[in-house]
Amino acid sequence: MMTYLFHRVLKGALWLLALGVGAAAVAGTGTAPLPFESGSLEKILDSRADKPFLLVMWSLECPPCRKEMDLLAEMRRQHPKLDVVLVSTDEMERADQVAAAVKGHGLEKTESWLFAGPAQRLRYEIDPGWYGEMPRSYFYDANHERVAVSGALEEAQIQAWLEHVHP
Structure with missing residues (x-):
């Protein structure tokens, strides 16, 4: 009897652990942004x-960022290989608003992060030459060499980069 009970408890614990691992695997996609x-x-x-991706810095207070997010959603529909990582420079207290904005622009399956520390220090860590202008994007190739772009991206820029990294 004790062995049976032990196995049931162990099985339940393993099931919960598996759920936790699964949730961690999709953290930042469709849920609250990662810190x-x-x-x-x-x-x-x-x-x-060894994978190219596009890192996009944005903020809730940035109207061009919202327009760019609509473009990114459309480009992801057209180009499933387009890997986008969103990083909001807003405060952690606005996590619910950031998650809602990401979802509202059709990017809920996109990895999403939110600044969780002093903005100036985090900006400097990302790029010492970046002073906070937005939107700000970084096109990374497979070797993680990057090209920074300030201002809203255009479809032609993304298309040209995709042709370069996914010939």
């Missing part, structure tokens, strides 16, 4: 070893 802290850029780069 972007010192070292987060390295995590993003490490998770995309």
